Amino acid sequence: MSADYDRLFHPPGDVVKTADDQGAESDASKGAATPTNTGGPARTEATSPSMPVASNQTQATPAPPPRQSEITTQMPPTRAAAPQRQQANGMMRAPKSTGPAGARFEQPRAAPTPPPRPAPAPAPSQHFADAQSDKSTWRPGQSVAQPTPTSAATIGNHRAIDALSHVGVKSAVKMPSQRGWRHVLYLLTRINMGLSPDEIYELDLHTRIRRNARDSYQIGIFGLKGGVGKTAVTVALGSSLAKVRGDRILAVDADPDGGNLADRAGRQSAATIADLLSDKELARYNDIRAYTSMNGSNLEVLSSEDYSAARREFNDEDWKGATSIVSRYYNLVLADCGAGLFQPAARGVLSTVSGLVIVASASIDGARQAAITMDWLRQNGYQDLLGRSCVVINHVVPGKPNIDVEDLVQQFERHVPPGRVLVLPFDKHIAAGTEIQLDLLSKTFQRRIIELAAALSDDFDRLERR
Numbered sequence: 001m002s003a004d005y006d007r008l009f010h011p012p013g014d015v016v017k018t019a020d021d022q023g024a025e026s027d028a029s030k031g032a033a034t035p036t037n038t039g040g041p042a043r044t045e046a047t048s049p050s051m052p053v054a055s056n057q058t059q060a061t062p063a064p065p066p067r068q069s070e071i072t073t074q075m076p077p078t079r080a081a082a083p084q085r086q087q088a089n090g091m092m093r094a095p096k097s098t099g100p101a102g103a104r105f106e107q108p109r110a111a112p113t114p115p116p117r118p119a120p121a122p123a124p125s126q127h128f129a130d131a132q133s134d135k136s137t138w139r140p141g142q143s144v145a146q147p148t149p150t151s152a153a154t155i156g157n158h159r160a161i162d163a164l165s166h167v168g169v170k171s172a173v174k175m176p177s178q179r180g181w182r183h184v185l186y187l188l189t190r191i192n193m194g195l196s197p198d199e200i201y202e203l204d205l206h207t208r209i210r211r212n213a214r215d216s217y218q219i220g221i222f223g224l225k226g227g228v229g230k231t232a233v234t235v236a237l238g239s240s241l242a243k244v245r246g247d248r249i250l251a252v253d254a255d256p257d258g259g260n261l262a263d264r265a266g267r268q269s270a271a272t273i274a275d276l277l278s279d280k281e282l283a284r285y286n287d288i289r290a291y292t293s294m295n296g297s298n299l300e301v302l303s304s305e306d307y308s309a310a311r312r313e314f315n316d317e318d319w320k321g322a323t324s325i326v327s328r329y330y331n332l333v334l335a336d337c338g339a340g341l342f343q344p345a346a347r348g349v350l351s352t353v354s355g356l357v358i359v360a361s362a363s364i365d366g367a368r369q370a371a372i373t374m375d376w377l378r379q380n381g382y383q384d385l386l387g388r389s390c391v392v393i394n395h396v397v398p399g400k401p402n403i404d405v406e407d408l409v410q411q412f413e414r415h416v417p418p419g420r421v422l423v424l425p426f427d428k429h430i431a432a433g434t435e436i437q438l439d440l441l442s443k444t445f446q447r448r449i450i451e452l453a454a455a456l457s458d459d460f461d462r463l464e465r466r
Helices: 002-009 019-029 068-073 082-089 124-136 160-166 180-189 197-209 230-245 261-265 273-278 285-289 316-326 344-350 364-379 405-412 443-457
Strands: 217-222 249-254 299-302 332-337 355-361 389-394 421-424
Touching: 197 230, 197 443, 217 230, 217 344, 230 249, 230 261, 230 299, 230 332, 230 355, 230 389, 230 443, 249 261, 249 316, 249 344, 261 299, 273 316, 316 332, 316 344, 332 344, 355 364, 355 443, 364 389, 364 405, 389 405, 389 443, 405 421, 421 443
Parallel strands: 217 332, 217 355, 249 299, 249 332, 355 389, 389 421
Antiparallel strands: none
């Protein structure tokens, strides 16, 4: 019992020799087998995490192996948790074994649950993968790795708050319908059926129109044949854009043959482009506003010089000079061009605009002129501008035309992107030749103009700009 007591409560460094220990030493000097492991310290009991160290196994036989407990406890630990396990297990008495004694012949026995050990170090590749996952998952007290800076042209927006405008949010309250049987039902019974599919489509068109146009976006309205309705389309398109967007939009009369844009939009000022270009003290928006006219939809118009009093025709220098001034104060600038593409004014407009509208009448002659315009743009280096163009087939006279309009639409859709060929119905208000008011146009005409504005607005955020 004294030997067990000394081995149990004395640490391996302070060895107390008893009579049994001295006898064991004498037996070892006579040639007893030494339990030293020739294979290295990895073969000892310290490397087995499930076998507690027990120093009292020498009671089973009269000649135990020499100082097995000392050899076992003095081996250098191979794991960081091994000294802690020896300290915890050294205070317990293991049950007696009837088999051979010694560390090499000890049978496995049940042991108390060891304390948790640290996980072994992972392989370098696994550690790299864990490091990458830690960067993607934020934890309290952990620094977040900064992403690689990206240009605004790549991500579209600088701030994260700007991207929230593209996230769909479902409202808990439905918006009541403003027209049709749903509106009547809501007025009579207060049963809200929500918006009709047509109203939802119209809201989507308005959302597209309200896209932000980087810098000043310029759109030209062309047509090789006179009388196809270019000026009416310019006034209706500009009025719709100004009404839906709510920002500053200017329409410029770029027809060198004396256009009537200001008369169709509502002339309020007798000033012309020539007066604007002659003013050298333009520093604010109000200075520009003194030369423009504004209609009921807040569309501003800059008229050309009176044809009878003009000393020369409107040319490309006049267009570039005017746009260099007004582009600082207006988000969208529309150009009502003449009937020719070889004129200097038309060349100046084509060199600066980012969008194009080709107007053709619903006749075989008008369709031919529109086809010639598209071929000319393709053959003269304006292929990219043709990809941002829209074709308008305008019914300028009442009655059924002498051409299959549906077949004509399919032919034009081969040269422009899908959804960019629109058909405008005949409108009595436009045919009267007076000032065009947007609210007096037919509902079908207004819807087609809104679709035209939405198609042109789809190019506001495109990277390729002129």
